[in-house]
Amino acid sequence: MTRPLRVAIAGLGTVGGGVANVLLTRGAELAERAGRPLECIMVSARERTKKRAADVSSIAWADDVVSLAKSDADVVVELIGGEDGPARALVQSSLEAGKHVVTANKALLAYHGAQLAALAEERGVALRFEAAAAGGIPIVRALRESLIAYGIGAVRGILNGTCNFILTQMEASGRPFAEVLAEAQALGYAEADPTLDIGGGDTAHKLALLASLAFGIKPDLSNMTIQGIAHITPEDIAFAREFGCRIKLLGIARQTPHGIDQRVQPAMVKLGTPLADIEGAFNVVVADAGEAGPFFFEGRGAGEAPTASAVVADLVDIARGAVGPTFGRPARNLKSGNPAPANSRRSAFYLRFDVLDVPGVLAEIASRLAEGGVSIESMIQRGRAPGEPVAIVMVTHECSETGVAGALKVIVRSDKVLGDPCMIPMEAG
Ligand SMILES: NC(=O)c1ccc[n+]([C@@H]2O[C@H](COP(=O)([O-])OP(=O)(O)OC[C@H]3O[C@@H](n4cnc5c(N)ncnc54)[C@H](OP(=O)(O)O)[C@@H]3O)[C@@H](O)[C@H]2O)c1
Numbered sequence: 001m002t003r004p005l006r007v008a009i010a011g012l013g014t015v016g017g018g019v020a021n022v023l024l025t026r027g028a029e030l031a032e033r034a035g036r037p038l039e040c041i042m043v044s045a046r047e048r049t050k051k052r053a054a055d056v057s058s059i060a061w062a063d064d065v066v067s068l069a070k071s072d073a074d075v076v077v078e079l080i081g082g083e084d085g086p087a088r089a090l091v092q093s094s095l096e097a098g099k100h101v102v103t104a105n106k107a108l109l110a111y112h113g114a115q116l117a118a119l120a121e122e123r124g125v126a127l128r129f130e131a132a133a134a135g136g137i138p139i140v141r142a143l144r145e146s147l148i149a150y151g152i153g154a155v156r157g158i159l160n161g162t163c164n165f166i167l168t169q170m171e172a173s174g175r176p177f178a179e180v181l182a183e184a185q186a187l188g189y190a191e192a193d194p195t196l197d198i199g200g201g202d203t204a205h206k207l208a209l210l211a212s213l214a215f216g217i218k219p220d221l222s223n224m225t226i227q228g229i230a231h232i233t234p235e236d237i238a239f240a241r242e243f244g245c246r247i248k249l250l251g252i253a254r255q256t257p258h259g260i261d262q263r264v265q266p267a268m269v270k271l272g273t274p275l276a277d278i279e280g281a282f283n284v285v286v287a288d289a290g291e292a293g294p295f296f297f298e299g300r301g302a303g304e305a306p307t308a309s310a311v312v313a314d315l316v317d318i319a320r321g322a323v324g325p326t327f328g329r330p331a332r333n334l335k336s337g338n339p340a341p342a343n344s345r346r347s348a349f350y351l352r353f354d355v356l357d358v359p360g361v362l363a364e365i366a367s368r369l370a371e372g373g374v375s376i377e378s379m380i381q382r383g384r385a386p387g388e389p390v391a392i393v394m395v396t397h398e399c400s401e402t403g404v405a406g407a408l409k410v411i412v413r414s415d416k417v418l419g420d421p422c423m424i425p426m427e428a429g
Contacts, residue, residue: 004039005319008068010090011079012045012052015104015131018308019077020054023315030312034319038312042071045080053304069093075100075318077311083107095119095127100323102314104131104307110205114218114334117326127326128314133206134159134283136306137299138313143213143287144328150290152214154254156427159206161281161301162190162197163229163249168279171237171246177230189281199228200249200264207251211262212327214253214287216334219327223339225263232266236352236422239393240268242380243350246276250427259340266424268350273429274298345401348377350393352422353411357390361416365392372407374399389418395426 007023009016023030023040031037044062062068066089068076076094078101080087087108094101095116103109109116109129120127130140134157143152158164162184169180181198184190196202204226208219229249240247245268254261269276274296278284283301288294300306327334355361366376379394396404408421 002036004037005034005075005315006039006041006073007075007077007315008042008044008062008071008073009040009077009079010044010065010068010086011081012043012054012056013079014304015307015311016043016045016077016079017052017054018304019079019311020056020059022308022312024054030316034316036319038315038319041073042068044068066090066093069097069099073099075102075315077101077315078103078105078108079311081105081107083111088112091116091127092119095123095125098123098125100126100128100318102128102311102318104129104311106132106202106205106209110208110219110221113209113212113326114331117334118331120326121331124323126318126323128318129209129326130314131307131310133209134285134297135299135301135303136309137283137285137297137301138310139210139285139287139297140213141313142295142297143210144324147287147289147292147295148328150292152255153288153290154252155207155210155214155285155287156250156252156254156275157210157285158248158275158278158283159251159285159301160197160203160249161283162194163203164278164283165189165281166198167229167232167237167247167249170232170234174234174238176234177232198230200226203249203251203264207253207262207264210251210285211253211260212334215255215260216327216329217260217338218334218336220262220337223262223337225265225342227265229266231422233422235391236350236424239352239380239391240350243268243378243395244271245269245350245426246271247424248275248278250275252427256340256344258344259338261340261345267427268424269427269429275427275429343400343402346398347401347425347427348398349396349401349404350422350424350426351396351404351408352391352393354389354391354418356416356418357385357388358416361414362392364414364416365411368411369396369404369407371410372403374404374407401425
């Protein structure tokens with residue numbers, strides 16, 4: 001058998017521990033598939049003495065994680081996390097040293113992916129990241145290699161299990177966002193600092209990578225609309241049901257006649273469709289591959305085994321000699337932006353207004369919307385409570401997003417309207 005592929009693992013947490021375990025326990029199977037053994041020659045993390053799920057006592061330990069770039073490894077696996085700090089220093093110096101890199105770090109690649117991809121290509125090494133978007137789902141490989149014949153029209157998905165878990169629980173229990181988030185944190189489904197997840201940032205990092213693979217653009221967060229789920233109420237979720245929909249946090253990257261539209265936001269999706277029906281911490285991605293049609297990918301987007309599975313797939317590819325460009329095209333050809341302007345976005349919208357139940361309020365809202373070119377398809381106003389707050393919800397016909405947003409800015413100034421209206425686009429599932 002040929003020379004082993006020597007692997008160094010940086011980070012031995014959820015993902016790194018999982019990868020170490022697979023390499024230590026499934027060596028024969030992997031060697032058969034890869035055509036040569038995958039040998040873990042060195043590991044590093046913050047605390048050497050920490051009790052870990054993976055028994056790495058037989059593997060050399062490096063105190064300085066960035067020093068793995070100078071080890072004898074052929075591949076450095078970066079599983080530390082964070083867009084800068086030691087993760088970036090290690091990836092940068094490993095590529096400079098002519099080592100292949102495998103990472104699960106979507107934040108790093110969303111910010112520095114284009115530059116690191118160019119460096120990898122210049123040094124003739126691979127920079128692989130299957131685990132960075134949608135965990136165990138092989139969507140990176142699919143967009144990079146499989147669905148290329150007819151081009152990609154759109155990639156849409158539920159890419160953050162924490163948000164999907166929270167929205168699923170809110171629907172099942174009728175409880176408000178803050179309560180369900182606290183429970184998710186207690187159960188370990190949400191981080192102590194959940195900002196990146198619930199604010200849409202984590203989905204945005206993953207979407208930037210998928211958009212780059214799909215459309216040949218540099219990963220780009222600056223041209224992305226990013227909205228989280230903290231403003232979604234149990235009432236919105238209940239009203240969504242009445243319109244035959246479910247609210248999901250979607251990442252959407254779409255080629256339009258006006259440019260590429262990239263956005264992360266809650267959307268109303270029709271029940272009975274793949275995007276609506278995915279529950280709990282699962283992920284789903286729908287890739288529209290031109291004449292080849294839509295493809296649906298569903299599975300676990302996080303956790304030790306799914307993520308380790310994706311990292312190991314990248315390692316086996318590298319062991320076989322795969323050194324293609326990181327984002328499926330030469331890094332020098334990746335284009336900057338070409339964002340679709342906000343005023344080109346059109347959709348139907350769900351709108352919720354909390355108003356005082358007084359005569360004329362509905363007419364006032366309807367006429368302001370009409371002035372913005374927005375017409376109403378259906379409406380629900382439940383119960384009457386003269387002089388008290390009530391909710392009015394409506395679904396518009398397809399209209400311009402800037403038209404609706406402009407009308408809401410006027411409506412919110414009315415003394416009959418309480419707080420900010422909620423505006424959620426309707427999205428095909
Ligand atoms: N968890 C998932 O399900 C998942 C899914 C997809 C992608 N990812 C990505 O995978 C990466 C790792 O995530 P994770 O969940 O495995 O994280 P984690 O459990 O927090 O593990 C991080 C590891 O990095 C080490 N580390 C942190 N700072 C360090 C430093 N300054 N120097 C040396 N080592 C340091 C930690 O060392 P100690 O153990 O000694 O503290 C730990 O072993 C992240 O980029 C994440 O976004 C995770």
